[in-house]
Amino acid sequence: MTMPAQRGNPGLTTAGLSDHPAALALVGRHRVRIWEPLPWILALAFYFAFPNHLGFGTELLVTILFALSLDLALGYAGIVTLGHAAFFGAGAYTVGMLAHHGIWSEPISGLMLAAGVAALIGLVSGLILLRTTGLTLLMLTLCTMALLEEAANMGEKYTGGFDGLPNLPIPPLFGMFEFNPLYPRVQYLYVLGVLFVCFLFIRMLVYSPFGQSLTGIRENVLRMHAVGAPVNWRLVTCYTISAAIAGIAGGLWAQANAYVNLSTLGLDRAATVLIILVLGGYGRLYGAFVGAVVYMALSHFLAKVYPTAWQLGLGLLLMLIALFARNGVLGLWDQITTRFRFKSAAKRGPP
Amino acid sequence: MLPLTLGERGPTVSAAPSHVTLNGPTDWGPLVNFGIDLVSMLLGGLAAGMVLFIVSVGLSVTMGLMGFVNLAHGGFAMLGGYVIVLLMRNWGIGFIPALALGFVIIAAVSIVFERLLYSRLYRAAELDQVLFTIGLVFFMIASVTLVIGPENQQLMLPSWLQGQLDLGILHYRTYSIFLIAVGTLIVLGLWLGFERTRMGAQIRAAVDNRRMAESLGINIDRLFMLTFAFGSGMAAIGGGLGAEFLGLNPQYPLIYLVYFLIVVSVGGLGRVTGVFFASLIIGVLDFALKKYLPQGGTLFIFALTILLLLWRPQGLFGGKTS
Numbered sequence: 264m265t266m267p268a269q270r271g272n273p274g275l276t277t278a279g280l281s282d283h284p285a286a287l288a289l290v291g292r293h294r295v296r297i298w299e300p301l302p303w304i305l306a307l308a309f310y311f312a313f314p315n316h317l318g319f320g321t322e323l324l325v326t327i328l329f330a331l332s333l334d335l336a337l338g339y340a341g342i343v344t345l346g347h348a349a350f351f352g353a354g355a356y357t358v359g360m361l362a363h364h365g366i367w368s369e370p371i372s373g374l375m376l377a378a379g380v381a382a383l384i385g386l387v388s389g390l391i392l393l394r395t396t397g398l399t400l401l402m403l404t405l406c407t408m409a410l411l412e413e414a415a416n417m418g419e420k421y422t423g424g425f426d427g428l429p430n431l432p433i434p435p436l437f438g439m440f441e442f443n444p445l446y447p448r449v450q451y452l453y454v455l456g457v458l459f460v461c462f463l464f465i466r467m468l469v470y471s472p473f474g475q476s477l478t479g480i481r482e483n484v485l486r487m488h489a490v491g492a493p494v495n496w497r498l499v500t501c502y503t504i505s506a507a508i509a510g511i512a513g514g515l516w517a518q519a520n521a522y523v524n525l526s527t528l529g530l531d532r533a534a535t536v537l538i539i540l541v542l543g544g545y546g547r548l549y550g551a552f553v554g555a556v557v558y559m560a561l562s563h564f565l566a567k568v569y570p571t572a573w574q575l576g577l578g579l580l581l582m583l584i585a586l587f588a589r590n591g592v593l594g595l596w597d598q599i600t601t602r603f604r605f606k607s608a609a610k611r612g613p614p
Numbered sequence: 615m616l617p618l619t620l621g622e623r624g625p626t627v628s629a630a631p632s633h634v635t636l637n638g639p640t641d642w643g644p645l646v647n648f649g650i651d652l653v654s655m656l657l658g659g660l661a662a663g664m665v666l667f668i669v670s671v672g673l674s675v676t677m678g679l680m681g682f683v684n685l686a687h688g689g690f691a692m693l694g695g696y697v698i699v700l701l702m703r704n705w706g707i708g709f710i711p712a713l714a715l716g717f718v719i720i721a722a723v724s725i726v727f728e729r730l731l732y733s734r735l736y737r738a739a740e741l742d743q744v745l746f747t748i749g750l751v752f753f754m755i756a757s758v759t760l761v762i763g764p765e766n767q768q769l770m771l772p773s774w775l776q777g778q779l780d781l782g783i784l785h786y787r788t789y790s791i792f793l794i795a796v797g798t799l800i801v802l803g804l805w806l807g808f809e810r811t812r813m814g815a816q817i818r819a820a821v822d823n824r825r826m827a828e829s830l831g832i833n834i835d836r837l838f839m840l841t842f843a844f845g846s847g848m849a850a851i852g853g854g855l856g857a858e859f860l861g862l863n864p865q866y867p868l869i870y871l872v873y874f875l876i877v878v879s880v881g882g883l884g885r886v887t888g889v890f891f892a893s894l895i896i897g898v899l900d901f902a903l904k905k906y907l908p909q910g911g912t913l914f915i916f917a918l919t920i921l922l923l924l925w926r927p928q929g930l931f932g933g934k935t936s
Binding site: 403 | 677731735741742743745750752872876879883919
C-alpha cells in the first residue's frame, strides 16, 4: 500500500476528519493503481509469447492462487500454519474422486464443490484449531494435514492410495473447449480466468472493514478484543474463506493435470507455498504474484539440472529473508522507493 | 524436495527389528506367547522411545526457554549421526568415544550457529523463526548431500553390542537393552541436573517466567546458549544411537521432524520428565500400532496428538504457563 501524498491541510481545523491525511489514505487505498493491470497483461502476453510453455504457465497461475489463499490466512490474519496444503489437497481430491468414479466432472461446478469441501474442512478444523496459538497451532495444522495425507494414502479404494488417480475424465469447458494435456491452452486461459475472479474477490475482501479487522487482529489481538471485535469468529471466517480458495486452487490443479496424487497434500507443497509467499512478501496483494514467478522460474531452470545446489540456494535464501528481508521482494522494493522519495523530497527542501 | 515420509512410505520409528527367542521350549500356550509378545513389544518401543527422548529433550528445553520454534533441531541430530559414523569408519574410533566426540563437535558447531544466526531471531515473529529454521534444514540437507552423498550410511555396531542378550526368560537384542540402559542413565542424569544444580534451577525459573528470571539477574542469553549447545550435543548422540534402526541419510531431519515435534508438544515445553514420558509413550504406541494395526497406525498417532493438544494445549505434562 502506498500512502498518497499529503493533500490539503494536515490538521483537523478546516474540514474536519475527512480531510485528514490518514482519512484520505483510508478512503483512497482501494482505488485501482495505474500499474495494477500489468500482471494480467503480462499473463496474457505469456500466452501468446510462449505457446510451448503453457503447462508451466498453468502451474504458475495455480500456485499464485494457492499463495493468495495462504496470504489471506497468514499475511492478513496472521495465522501461522504449516498445513495449508490440506485444503489444496482436499480440493484436488474432491475433483479427482468425483471425476474418477464418474459422479461429477463438469469443471466449473467441480470447482465449486472443491471449494465447498475445502471450506467445510477449514471451518471444522478452524473452529477447533484457532483457539490455540504458537507452537500448538503450528503442530495442529501440521497434524491435520498429515492426518488427511495418511487418510488419502490408506483409502486406496477411493483415492488410489500412493499412486493417486490418473487420467481423470474432464469434459470440455462450457461443453465447447476441450482440455488437452499436451497443449494446455484452454487450461491456461481457464485457470487465468478463475484466478482473476478469485483475485477480485480477495482484493475486495482485504480492503473491506472485515479485512481491516483481520489486520487489526494480526497486529494486536488484545486491542481487538478490547474494542469488541469478535476475534475468534473473524479468524474462523477468514480461515474458511482461505481454505475455500486453496480448495479451488487444488481443484484447478487436478483439472489442468487430469490427475491427482499425494503430492497435493504433503508438507512439500505446504512448505513451498509458504516459501513463495514469504519470498514475494506477505500481507500484500501482489506478494503472491512476485514470489510465485521468482520461485517457479528459478526452480524450473535450476531444480532439474542442479537439484542439490537448488536446495542449498533455497535454504540460504530463506535464512537471508528471515534475517534481513522480512517483507520479501516487494518489501525490499518499498524500502528502496521510500528511501528514494525521501532523498528527492530532501533535495526540494522544506515547503 | 520435502519427502515427509509417513506410514508405509518409508522408515518410521518402529523400523527396529525385534528379534526375540525364548529360552527352553517355545510352545507354552497362547497366554504365555502373548505375554512374550507384549514384553518384546514393550522393550522395542522403549528402545525407540529412548532415542526419541535423547534427540528431542534439547528441543523441548530450548523451545521452553526462548519460545524459539526450531525446526532444524533434527538437523543437528543428523549431523551428529554423520560425524559419529564417519569417525568410526574412517578413523577407527570406538562407538562410545565416537559418541562423546560427536557430542562435543556438534555442541561446538551449534554454538557458532546460535551466536551468529539464532540469536538475531529471538525476538522475531514466529513465522521468521519457522522460515529461518526451514532454510537451515534445507541448507544442512544440501550440504550433506554435496559433501557425503545422498545414500544411506550404515552404522557398524561394535561386536559387544551385536547379537542377543539373555534376560532370564527370553533373549533380546543386546543393542535395544543397551539403548534402554543408556536412556535411563541419561534421563536420571538430566533429572538430577535439572532438579539439583544451580543451572537447572535457573532453567526451570526461566521456563516458568522469563521476565521474572531476567529481572532477578539470570543471564538468559548465556543460559540459552549453553542449553542450546547441550541440547544439540544430545541430539547428536541420539542421531548416532538411532542411526542403526532409524537410518541415516540427508533427509533425516525432515523424515522425523513430525515425531520430534509431537514428542515435544505432548511432553510440554521445557519439561525433561514430560518429554521422557511422551517419548516412551510414542515409542511404545508406534511399536504396538505397527504390530496390531499396520494399516493406519500413524493416522491414529496423529489423531491422538490432535485430541490431546486440544484437551491440553500445554502438553500432557506441561504446567500452566502463560
